[in-house]
Amino acid sequence: MQVLAVDRLPVQGKRVLVRVDFNVPMNDAGQITDDTRIRAALPTIRNLLDRGAAVILMSHLGRPKGKVVDAFRLGPVARRLAELLGRPVSKADDCVGPEAEQAARALSPGDVLLLENLRFHPEEEKNDPDFARGLAALADAYVNDAFGAAHRAHASTEAVARFLPSAAGFLMLREIEIMGRALEKPDRPFLAILGGAKVSDKIGVIENLLGKVDTLAIGGGMAYTFLRAKGYEVGRSLLDEERIPLARRLLEEAERKGVRLLLPVDVVIAPTITADARTRVVPAGQIPADQQGLDIGPETAKALAAEVRTAKTVVWNGPMGVFELEPFARGTRAVAMAMAQSDGVTIIGGGDSAAAVEQMGLADRMTHVSTGGGASLEFLEGRTLPGVAALEAAAARMEERA
Numbered sequence: 001m002q003v004l005a006v007d008r009l010p011v012q013g014k015r016v017l018v019r020v021d022f023n024v025p026m027n028d029a030g031q032i033t034d035d036t037r038i039r040a041a042l043p044t045i046r047n048l049l050d051r052g053a054a055v056i057l058m059s060h061l062g063r064p065k066g067k068v069v070d071a072f073r074l075g076p077v078a079r080r081l082a083e084l085l086g087r088p089v090s091k092a093d094d095c096v097g098p099e100a101e102q103a104a105r106a107l108s109p110g111d112v113l114l115l116e117n118l119r120f121h122p123e124e125e126k127n128d129p130d131f132a133r134g135l136a137a138l139a140d141a142y143v144n145d146a147f148g149a150a151h152r153a154h155a156s157t158e159a160v161a162r163f164l165p166s167a168a169g170f171l172m173l174r175e176i177e178i179m180g181r182a183l184e185k186p187d188r189p190f191l192a193i194l195g196g197a198k199v200s201d202k203i204g205v206i207e208n209l210l211g212k213v214d215t216l217a218i219g220g221g222m223a224y225t226f227l228r229a230k231g232y233e234v235g236r237s238l239l240d241e242e243r244i245p246l247a248r249r250l251l252e253e254a255e256r257k258g259v260r261l262l263l264p265v266d267v268v269i270a271p272t273i274t275a276d277a278r279t280r281v282v283p284a285g286q287i288p289a290d291q292q293g294l295d296i297g298p299e300t301a302k303a304l305a306a307e308v309r310t311a312k313t314v315v316w317n318g319p320m321g322v323f324e325l326e327p328f329a330r331g332t333r334a335v336a337m338a339m340a341q342s343d344g345v346t347i348i349g350g351g352d353s354a355a356a357v358e359q360m361g362l363a364d365r366m367t368h369v370s371t372g373g374g375a376s377l378e379f380l381e382g383r384t385l386p387g388v389a390a391l392e393a394a395a396a397r398m399e400e401r402a
Helices: 036-050 075-085 098-105 131-135 170-184 200-209 225-229 241-257 298-310 332-338 351-359 372-379 386-401
Strands: 013-017 054-058 113-115 142-145 166-168 190-194 215-218 260-262 266-270 278-283 292-295 314-318 345-348
Touching: 013 036, 036 054, 036 075, 036 170, 075 113, 098 278, 098 292, 142 386, 166 170, 166 386, 170 314, 170 345, 170 372, 170 386, 190 200, 190 241, 190 298, 200 215, 200 225, 200 241, 200 314, 200 372, 225 241, 225 292, 241 260, 266 298, 292 298, 292 332, 298 332, 314 332, 314 351, 332 351, 345 351, 351 372
Parallel strands: 013 054, 013 142, 054 113, 142 166, 190 215, 190 314, 215 260, 314 345
Antiparallel strands: 266 278, 266 292
């Protein structure tokens, strides 16, 4: 993938429009509860400021569905960003139109402006070219540092790159480089661990990885569809009846390709998904009719930890159980600990896995924790991400003109 890096974009004395992913969690009082995504954008913002640019930031927050929703305004984000940067961050009340244009024109090198929530306008998610032109009119150049939104063909991630010299921010570059290298030129043995609830969410990922990995381990709720495909009793565990034939085909495909496909050998079961549930461990194929599997068991966790220790590249996407509740968190914690202790390349593919390692205080012991849930999944599926493709096309146009 050939994109222009942000530090090669001429920015001295220019206004630079930067798409960031400030879709951060907030509590009912409007306070940010996790500023990881804001911190992740700081290297790109600081680089532009240090090189004499005025920086105009744009992001979405939540799902306001094309309407102005006060709970999704970006004021708290502007205040937190100012604290982290140690300099003022002005905030526009819109992202396009006369007020935004006036605020952008007033900027001097070293100034930072945060536009209001992009998704207050339905044109953003429709990838409307006129809306993108309105955004582009605010600046002289464009940088996309929002990997978490790169799988969306929206005006701020795709169309705007047609109208301005465009580059990838440091976070975007790191995501593309590390995850791309893991999929195309991994140090081997290459182990992928997939969890989460639904087989349907991971079909494309499994099919793509079967052509790349040496070992594929499956846990979480999706494992029970595979166990059922092998004829095991899974009780009241999460089960995708329609995809049992598909699971059977994937098991056969793994065998044909010489990929070791590992399923749980034991599971933690309970009658209910509650913090005080009465749990016990049973062999994976012997779940009673009135019980459900809610985590991998200790033998499976031990086996997975051993696989992680011998692997040179590990990609993990999706928890091993209902990790939000302590009785069912041990499997996810065991995988996270094993990866934290690994000497190999360890990549957390966003979403709940990223939340789990953050919660456990282990994120900084991984090679890379992806900031994109859906984007990471689509990347692992081998799909072209619209936001990345737009940067590639922009780089090609700039090279032609040079």
